[in-house]
Amino acid sequence: MTVAIEARNVEFSFGTTPALRGASIAVDSGEILAVMGPSGSGKSTLLHCLAGILVPDSGEILFDGARIDSMTEAERSGLRRDRFGFVFQFGQLVPELTAVENVALPLLFSGVRRTEALRKAHGWFDRLGMDGMQQRRSGELSGGQAQRVAIARGLVAEPQVLFADEPTGALDSLTGEQVMDLLVAAAREQGTTVVLVTHEPRVAAYADREVIVRDGRVNAPDRIAS
Numbered sequence: 318m319t320v321a322i323e324a325r326n327v328e329f330s331f332g333t334t335p336a337l338r339g340a341s342i343a344v345d346s347g348e349i350l351a352v353m354g355p356s357g358s359g360k361s362t363l364l365h366c367l368a369g370i371l372v373p374d375s376g377e378i379l380f381d382g383a384r385i386d387s388m389t390e391a392e393r394s395g396l397r398r399d400r401f402g403f404v405f406q407f408g409q410l411v412p413e414l415t416a417v418e419n420v421a422l423p424l425l426f427s428g429v430r431r432t433e434a435l436r437k438a439h440g441w442f443d444r445l446g447m448d449g450m451q452q453r454r455s456g457e458l459s460g461g462q463a464q465r466v467a468i469a470r471g472l473v474a475e476p477q478v479l480f481a482d483e484p485t486g487a488l489d490s491l492t493g494e495q496v497m498d499l500l501v502a503a504a505r506e507q508g509t510t511v512v513l514v515t516h517e518p519r520v521a522a523y524a525d526r527e528v529i530v531r532d533g534r535v536n537a538p539d540r541i542a543s
């Protein structure tokens with residue numbers, strides 16, 4: 318197995334508040350990893366460091382074998398644009414744009430022509446179960462529909478790694494399961510590596526592997542002897 322993305326002994330503090338204290342994790346290419354752990358343990362901070370949004374105070378982040386913590390901001394933002402996809406708790410769709418324009422955004426940012434980007438984005442709506450809703454704006458979508466659109470946006474440019482921070486956090490459990498079914502099926506089809514932060518065991522159950530962040534470090538889950 319090739320490692321897609323890795324944190325080695327990462328430390329990060331917000332001012333005097335330590336958030337990561339020697340966190341290490343390696344995610345295999347194509348693997349779906351669930352990052353669990355108590356509130357405030359450092360899960361989101363770890364995701365932001367892996368995604369090149371935050372730069373660790375010490376330690377290393379490797380993507381495809383290359384150090385990204387020592388890259389320039391411009392290089393890291395290029396990686397985020399071209400190689401990574403993102404889904405957050407609240408889809409963060411652009412309210413002024415239609416659903417299909419929202420899905421097309423990462424392609425447009427990567428320089429794909431508008432007609433081609435919109436054509437590709439259109440192709441997602443059937444599998445979203447949302448054919449006919451392409452022209453709606455986010456205020457005209459349910460929470461689950463908006464989050465499905467956000468997942469299509471996260472995957473449309475076929476990123477190598479999808480970072481999902483509590484993607485079902487604002488949804489009821491049935492809607493959350495529909496969103497996870499979509500996320501996992503589409504990621505598997507594209508061979509996308511997924512780093513999924515969640516506090517819900519039902520959501521983590523979709524992953525290939527679970528780790529727990531406690532006090533800024535990553536542990537394998539405690540196994541219950543049977």
Ligand SMILES: Nc1ncnc2c1ncn2[C@@H]1O[C@H](COP(=O)(O)OP(=O)(O)OP(=O)(O)O)[C@@H](O)[C@H]1O
Nearest residue numbers: 331334335336354355356357358359360361362363
């Ligand atoms: N922008 C910030 N400024 C200051 N401290 C922060 C900031 N973001 C996070 N922290 C602190 O860093 C620590 C780790 O936070 P983080 O958000 O990574 O935890 P988390 O495990 O994702 O929590 P949750 O499950 O509640 O989202 C916490 O002590 C938190 O209070």
